[in-house]
Amino acid sequence: MPENSTTDAVRMPDESSLSRRVVVSPGMCSGGSLVFGRIGDWTWEAVAAACRTNVHAARTADGQPAYLSFYYYRVRGGKTIHPHGLTFGDELRVSSRVFQFGSQSVLTLHRLAPADLGLADTPLDPAEVYDDPHPDCMYAENFNRWIARSRPDSNRSLARTSPPDFAFADLPRLPNQYSPRTLVGRAREAEGFCAPAPPGFAVAGPEHTFEYTLDVTRDINGAGLVYFASYFSIFDTALLRLWRSFGRTDEQFLRRRVIDQKVGYFGNADPGAVFTITVRNWRNATRPETEIADMALRDATTGRLLAVTAIEIEAGKAPSA
Amino acid sequence: MPENSTTDAVRMPDESSLSRRVVVSPGMCSGGSLVFGRIGDWTWEAVAAACRTNVHAARTADGQPAYLSFYYYRVRGGKTIHPHGLTFGDELRVSSRVFQFGSQSVLTLHRLAPADLGLADTPLDPAEVYDDPHPDCMYAENFNRWIARSRPDSNRSLARTSPPDFAFADLPRLPNQYSPRTLVGRAREAEGFCAPAPPGFAVAGPEHTFEYTLDVTRDINGAGLVYFASYFSIFDTALLRLWRSFGRTDEQFLRRRVIDQKVGYFGNADPGAVFTITVRNWRNATRPETEIADMALRDATTGRLLAVTAIEIEAGKAPSA
Numbered sequence: 001m002p003e004n005s006t007t008d009a010v011r012m013p014d015e016s017s018l019s020r021r022v023v024v025s026p027g028m029c030s031g032g033s034l035v036f037g038r039i040g041d042w043t044w045e046a047v048a049a050a051c052r053t054n055v056h057a058a059r060t061a062d063g064q065p066a067y068l069s070f071y072y073y074r075v076r077g078g079k080t081i082h083p084h085g086l087t088f089g090d091e092l093r094v095s096s097r098v099f100q101f102g103s104q105s106v107l108t109l110h111r112l113a114p115a116d117l118g119l120a121d122t123p124l125d126p127a128e129v130y131d132d133p134h135p136d137c138m139y140a141e142n143f144n145r146w147i148a149r150s151r152p153d154s155n156r157s158l159a160r161t162s163p164p165d166f167a168f169a170d171l172p173r174l175p176n177q178y179s180p181r182t183l184v185g186r187a188r189e190a191e192g193f194c195a196p197a198p199p200g201f202a203v204a205g206p207e208h209t210f211e212y213t214l215d216v217t218r219d220i221n222g223a224g225l226v227y228f229a230s231y232f233s234i235f236d237t238a239l240l241r242l243w244r245s246f247g248r249t250d251e252q253f254l255r256r257r258v259i260d261q262k263v264g265y266f267g268n269a270d271p272g273a274v275f276t277i278t279v280r281n282w283r284n285a286t287r288p289e290t291e292i293a294d295m296a297l298r299d300a301t302t303g304r305l306l307a308v309t310a311i312e313i314e315a316g317k318a319p320s321a
Numbered sequence: 322m323p324e325n326s327t328t329d330a331v332r333m334p335d336e337s338s339l340s341r342r343v344v345v346s347p348g349m350c351s352g353g354s355l356v357f358g359r360i361g362d363w364t365w366e367a368v369a370a371a372c373r374t375n376v377h378a379a380r381t382a383d384g385q386p387a388y389l390s391f392y393y394y395r396v397r398g399g400k401t402i403h404p405h406g407l408t409f410g411d412e413l414r415v416s417s418r419v420f421q422f423g424s425q426s427v428l429t430l431h432r433l434a435p436a437d438l439g440l441a442d443t444p445l446d447p448a449e450v451y452d453d454p455h456p457d458c459m460y461a462e463n464f465n466r467w468i469a470r471s472r473p474d475s476n477r478s479l480a481r482t483s484p485p486d487f488a489f490a491d492l493p494r495l496p497n498q499y500s501p502r503t504l505v506g507r508a509r510e511a512e513g514f515c516a517p518a519p520p521g522f523a524v525a526g527p528e529h530t531f532e533y534t535l536d537v538t539r540d541i542n543g544a545g546l547v548y549f550a551s552y553f554s555i556f557d558t559a560l561l562r563l564w565r566s567f568g569r570t571d572e573q574f575l576r577r578r579v580i581d582q583k584v585g586y587f588g589n590a591d592p593g594a595v596f597t598i599t600v601r602n603w604r605n606a607t608r609p610e611t612e613i614a615d616m617a618l619r620d621a622t623t624g625r626l627l628a629v630t631a632i633e634i635e636a637g638k639a640p641s642a
Contacts, residue, residue: 009330023377025365027358027550029543037348037355044346056344057410067409087543088388089378216571217557218539222350222408224575229348236538250537250592254545271571 016050016099016171017123018042021115022092029086031254032236036075036083037229042096043108043142044068050098051106051167058163064148066163070228071105072143072184073263080136081112083258091115097124100171101143104162107174110140130178143180155225155268187264193310194282194294201282201292208245208280210238211300214273226268231297235263235309238277239293243315252315259290260312267299267306274300289315337371337420337492338444339363342436343413350407352575353557357394357404358550363417364429364463365389371419372427372488379484385469387484391549392426393464393505394584401457402433404579412436418445421492422464425483428495431461451499464501476546476589508585514631515603515615522603522613529566529601531559532621535594547589552618556584556630559598560614564636573636580611581633588620588627595621610636 011019020042022028028038047068048055058066077083081092093113101107109129113119114136129139146166150157187193194201212234214226219234221227240253269275275297282292290312297307332340341363343349349359368389369376379387398404402413414434422428430450434440435457450460467487471478508514515522533555535547540555542548561574590596596618603613611633618628 024543025362025377026542026544026548027355027362030539030548031537031541032539034348034358041346041348054410056346089375215558216352216574217554217561218351218353220352220575221347222345223347227347227351233538237536240538253537254541254592271575 010045010049011121012049013095013121014123016097018046018049018096019121020094022094022112024086024088024090024092026088029088029090031084033229033232035086036073036232037227039075039110039112039140040070040073040142040228042094042110043144046096046098046108047106047144050171053163053166058146058166060148060161061164065223066146066148066161067223067225068106068144069147069158070142070263070265071145072141072180072265073228074141074180074261075258076133076139076260077258078133078135078137078139080114081138083138083261084254084256093117093119093121095119095121095124098171099126099174100168101174101179103166103168104160105143105145106168106171107180108142108144110142112138112140126174126178141180143184155270158268183262184264187262187308188266188305191296191305192280192294192308193262193264194280194292198282198292198310200284200286202285204281204283204291207278208238208242210241210277210279212237212275212277212297214269214271214275216271220271228265231263231265231307231309232261234275234297235277235293235295235307235311238279238295239311242279242281242293248315257314258311259314261309263307263309265307267304269299269306275306276300291315331366331370332442333370334416334442335444337418339367339370339417340442341415343415343433345407345409345411345413347409350409350411352405354550354553356407357396357553358548360396360431360433360461361391361394361463361549363415363431364465367417367419367429368427368465371492374484374487379467379487381469381482382485386544387467387469387482388544388546389427389465390468390479391463391584391586392466393462393501393586394549395462395501395582396579397454397460397581398579399454399456399458399460401435402459404459404582405575405577414438414440414442416440416442416445419492420447420495421489422495422500424487424489425481426464426466427489427492428501429463429465431463433459433461447495447499462501464505476591479589504583505585508583508629509587509626512617512626513615513629514583514585515601515613519603519613519631521605521607523606525602525604525612528599529559529563531562531598531600533558533596533598535590535592535596537592541592549586552584552586552628552630553582555596555618556598556614556616556628556632559600559616560632563600563602563614569636578635579632580635582630584628584630586628588625590620590627596627597621612636
């Protein structure tokens with residue numbers, strides 16, 4: 001290993017877990033979606049190791065490309081580590097663990113801890129992640145489903161599948177009370193994560209609608225699908241427009257602190273697609289600096305629901321003039 | 322090491338070189354700039370290892386943050402590996418080597434070879450990179466300079482600096498004939514890489530000008546500067562608009578094959594900035610499918626030159642209807 005290397009060898013504390021030291025580089029932090037993309041890469045890598053499956057070049061039984069798509073992505077920011085608060089040189093200890101979630105899905109948990117916290121390098125305990133998170137750490141939860149294109153030339157019709165060598169039987173089970181299945185199913189049905197209303201929050205102001213044209217220079221991944229991390233950027237584009245309508249500055253936007261973000265992915269799109277994004281802003285009654293942006297992304301032509309998100313944010317104070 | 326791991330331990334074939342096996346993941350390939358960002362991360366990592374400097378959290382002698390900024394970035398695509406042609410699961414052997422370039426700069430070369438080519442894992446020879454590139458491989462050349470902000474609240478005034486522990490004296494020297502200094506200086510002076518005209522090419526059609534508003538949801542890196550990889554996306558945004566003006570489709574754009582791209586970075590910008598991008602299109606007389614997009618990026622308010630690029634592309638045939 002070179003001295004000062006940022007890519008430590010990855011350890012496996014058990015058959016379902018990966019652990020790595022990370023020095024944050026420009027390609028994994030920003031006001032944008034790079035950190036979500038990097039965590040997604042760690043999910044694929046953890047699933048590849050734990051399920052002994054070639055996740056990166058997976059095939060269906062028919063030999064068609066199969067993708068371990070992101071169906072639900074949740075991230076919770078901590079006091080020290082939060083999604084848009086990382087900068088070059090931050091040293092992290094990243095713990096990842098893969099859980100079985102049926103024959104066509106898998107669930108991966110990650111903890112991004114400040115390296116100097118000195119947390120034990122043991123397999124991640126779901127009780128910590130869901131019930132007793134360390135206040136300094138950031139946590140991510142990825143619920144992935146295997147999909148394949150039903151028609152080779154379209155992203156609009158994706159079918160569930162599973163590569164024949166996907167070995168999930170030996171993975172640990174996630175205790176039932178933590179399963180996000182009900183939450184995600186309800187969000188899909190209700191077209192948002194805020195039904196019922198989040199406790200302590202009330203809608204502040206009217207619903208806004210923004211249009212977004214799929215950006216083929218940024219949003220298409222190496223397999224020709226809309227990249228899961230781009231959905232974060234697309235929702236952030238709508239959030240920025242909302243904040244500008246409140247008179248907030250770009251600097252305030254860049255300083256936003258994401259406490260909790262959930263994304264449900266229900267559809268993909270082809271180049272040329274135009275989306276409408278509806279946004280409702282919720283405000284906490286007792287902590288008015290805490291807001292939730294509750295958004296739904298739809299195909300502008302068909303109205304088909306493609307994704308929903310809820311972003312709980314500490315908006316921060318406006319700088320004194 | 323876990324079985325199927327995508328992050329192989331990095332080897333150092335000599336004091337100035339890194340070598341790694343890479344399985345291409347979603348976070349490092351696309352029609353966009355992810356691959357350029359990832360190569361940039363490898364540059365920082367190679368410099369950190371070869372110069373025994375904490376590149377990721379570097380400081381000036383005064384204790385201010387110092388950044389190993391990208392001043393010139395060149396990439397050449399090969400027949401097998403080219404920037405927008407990578408997909409999930411592609412297996413690469415990446416060789417990187419760092420060369421001394423004065424007390425405030427450094428030059429890093431990378432070769433991305435298909436893993437099954439079986440090239441020897443030896444330090445990269447500049448003669449191969451510049452004079453005799455392997456036709457299947459992609460090569461990148463990064464010329465980085467140490468900078469620091471002159472004023473803490475602005476990206477518009479960046480001064481050259483060097484962290485006191487930057488150890489470059491033991492690095493190999495790049496043979497003089499390969500130095501990009503003259504090329505980059507001339508491009509800055511001429512506000513483009515196409516003066517004099519590239520041999521065999523002639524300007525095809527009028528100059529176009531596009532406006533671009535800095536996108537704070539995508540373009541700002543973890544240190545609050547405009548991200549070097551975003552310049553690729555900003556130029557690609559202008560290229561896409563140019564191609565649409567020719568009646569070309571998004572699908573043709575996504576299939577573009579970059580043979581050679583040079584970017585010179587001459588300035589940064591603050592949130593709220595608006596750019597104008599001028600584009601000239603050059604066509605090869607004997608290979609009309611080969612074009613060069615010759616662009617300059619300027620601050621729309623001041624006219625200050627921020628960056629230039631030349632992208633040599635095989636545009637590909639339009640699909641038969």
